[in-house]
Amino acid sequence: MTSSGTKTTVQEWIAHDPDPQTAAELSECSPEELDERFARSLTFGTAGLRGPLRGGPNGMNLAVVLRTTWAVAKVLKDRGMDGSQVVVGRDARHRSDEFARAAAEVLAAEGFEVVLLLAAVPTPVVAFTVRHMHAAAGIQITASHNPPTDNGYKVYFEGGLQIVGSTAAEIEAAIAEAPFADEIPRAVVETGGMSEIAHYVERAANVRRAKAPVRVAFTPLHGVGGEYAMDTFVRAGITDVHVVEKQFAPDPDFPTVSLPNPEEPGATDALLELAAEVEADVAIALDPDADRCAVGIPTPDGWRMLSGDETGWLLGDFILEQVEPGEVMDSTVVASTVVSSRMLAAIAAAHGAHYVETLTGFKWLSRADDDLPGKTMVYAYEEAIGHCVDPAAVRDKDGISAAVLVCDLIGVLKEHGRTVLDCLDELARRHGVHTTTAVSRPVADADEAAAVLARLRDTPPDRLAGYEVTVTDLSTSDGPLQSDALILAGGDAETSVRMVVRPSGTEPKVKSYIEVRRDCGNGDLQTARAEAQRVRDELVALAEQW
Structure with missing residues (x-):
């Protein structure tokens, strides 16, 4: 049975829920269901809050977004950042638009200068914009590659870096002190940020250095990365791109895949079929918020997807090959996580670069060079197909700039009569x-x-x-x-x-x-x-x- 304490909490929550739909949903829940929904609140995990779209503190809903944003504002104010600039973005999932606007309105009412991005954007666009504008914080409404029933809330602080555990704990403590959701002030916010989105596309395109032709098969898996990636490809001179049409437009139900995760079996079947049909040089899949990039290659036995580690070895070696030996290389850092392959460490040692191992997640990878004065990170990856190929611009995983660099690598290999399999064999012989x-x-x-x-x-x-x-x-x-x-x-x-x-x-x-x-x-x-x-x-x- 529901405890009396839980009953009081439920009654208060429902009475102050600003969304009639979730209030009614909670009113119809069984005592057992209410116990589960109110047993604990959503907490900040590896990449922010994520949970099912449902009422109560253990789900993603309007009340949770309002109270979390109030808490973020409180932490920023406690750090003396009153009135500073905050960027708010969102993907194309169910209710993302509503949640992003609600977050922006709370921040505006708290006196912050809010940049509410005018359209659904890839997550790395928010990370880039926070860094480029020297904003105090950024919020992206996204659940990345989670099921369509989920949504989430990702927070960046200064430099466009994901928050770490100590900051997350401050925000969670502030959430516990937050007013009832319907009592949190909100102010009207206009959308904008078009120039920053254009700056992101230009920067991501400039990752490419070579100009060798490459034929690409591409899918954004019903996410927000399609148009942004295509604009970036064109600007980078990558024009022979064939898309999986049925997966190109954003669709929060992800109708052609069981899970919108390029790592899941079957998720890239349509992409690889297209790659074989058009005789592509490479196949590229982004996850729904376009912060992760999966790569497929042709082999004598047909097309296959590379693992995140394989892509990490290839890109890490490719980037280090372009670094000047000697003092420059000695000041260069690459990084991967404790759950990723050890090969990047061997690659770095062979080039004379510095290697750093971090905890899982880009909130740690983005800080890999923090305690290394005079050294600068040029690349970081995690095995879950996350790649940071331009840390000076985006200190987070970025599927679009990674896709551009993959095309650069493929083009260079073609010019020299080599393949990705040749590269993997060579790395295996060395390391x-x-x-x-x-x-x-x-x-x-x-x-x-x-x-x-x-x-x-x-x-x-x-x-x-x-x-x-x-x-x-x-x-x-x-x-x-x-x-x-x-x-x-x-x-x-x-x-x-x-x-x-x-x-x-x-x-x-x-x-x-x-x-x-x-x-x-x-x-x-x-x-x-x-x-x-x-x-x-x-x-x-x-x-x-x-």
């Missing part, structure tokens, strides 16, 4: 075969995720694929990698194995990130890859039991 994958275990909520990690901490495996295991519990670390994650690692002179287990910061899942490295030695790549994949499959079977 060893690296085989990666991830296993996701769905959980009901954060409590079940914590229980899975607790069991693994209490009884970790003593061997991985026959190799003795060293366990590193990042929850007990006092360094920059402190987090709720376990690293299991082992190996010998020829083979190393590694698994990182952590709860997802955006979805109800526990994820196991697996990497097997196999030294090629004087043997052939095919044999090394086969052995690495055999070991990887053993680790996948183990992770599926947890």
Whole structure:
């Protein structure tokens, strides 16, 4: 049964809900459903707030947006940033327009100078605009690649950097003090920001340096990236682009895919079919808010999508090849996360650049060079197809500028009679075969995720694929990698194995990130890859039991 405390909270929430639809929805919920919706509020995860569109504090709705924005304003004021500029944007999901306008109106009523972007925009446009305008903060209404029933609220502070845990905690504390949603003042805001959107497109196009022709198959997966990417391609001189027509226009229901995530099986089937049909050089898929970029390539066995790690190796090496050796290279930083492949570290070492490993998420990657005076980050990536290829402009993952750089790479390779597969083979010979994958275990909520990690901490495996295991519990670390994650690692002179287990910061899942490295030695790549994949499959079977 619903507790008396919860009843009071529900009654107050419904009485002050500014949206009659969600108020009525809550009034019809069972006591058990109300307990679930009011047991906890949405909290800031890896990339902000995300949740289902529904009433109550544990969903995305108008009341949550109003109270969260009031809290953001309070934190900014507490830091002495009264009256400063704040950028507000949104994607094309259900209710994104309404939520963005509500957030802008709260900020305006609190005395901030608000730039409410006039159209649905990719998330990196907001990150760019905050940085370019030297704004105090930015808010993007988006749930990225989550199901169509979700929406979310992403916050950037100064420099266009995602907020970290300490700031998120301040905002969450302020939310607890926020007035009832219908008592929060709002002021009318006009839309604008057209010039900033144009600046973003121009900057993203300038990522391309070579001008070799390239044929592209492209899909924005029903998201907001389609027109922006096409404008950027044209400005970059990439004109031979073929689009998946049925997926080009924004559609919040994502009708042609089961999940609007380029990493999901089947999501890029239409793209790869088009790529084969038009004999493209490369296939590119953006996720719905266009901050992530997935890449497909032709192979002797047909088209396939690259993993985020494979794309990360290729772009990292491509960027470092263009950095001047010596002092310039010594001051150059590349970064990836604790759950990403170790190969970028080897690539950086071979070039003489500095490598940084961070926690999962671009709120950490964007700060990878913070404690390195005199050094500057030029590239960062995470295995979940997130790539930051122009950190000076966008300190976040940016699918559109990454797509432009991928086309640049493909064009350069074509000019030299080489392919992506040739590049991957060359990297494997230099640094060893690296085989990666991830296993996701769905959980009901954060409590079940914590229980899975607790069991693994209490009884970790003593061997991985026959190799003795060293366990590193990042929850007990006092360094920059402190987090709720376990690293299991082992190996010998020829083979190393590694698994990182952590709860997802955006979805109800526990994820196991697996990497097997196999030294090629004087043997052939095919044999090394086969052995690495055999070991990887053993680790996948183990992770599926947890």
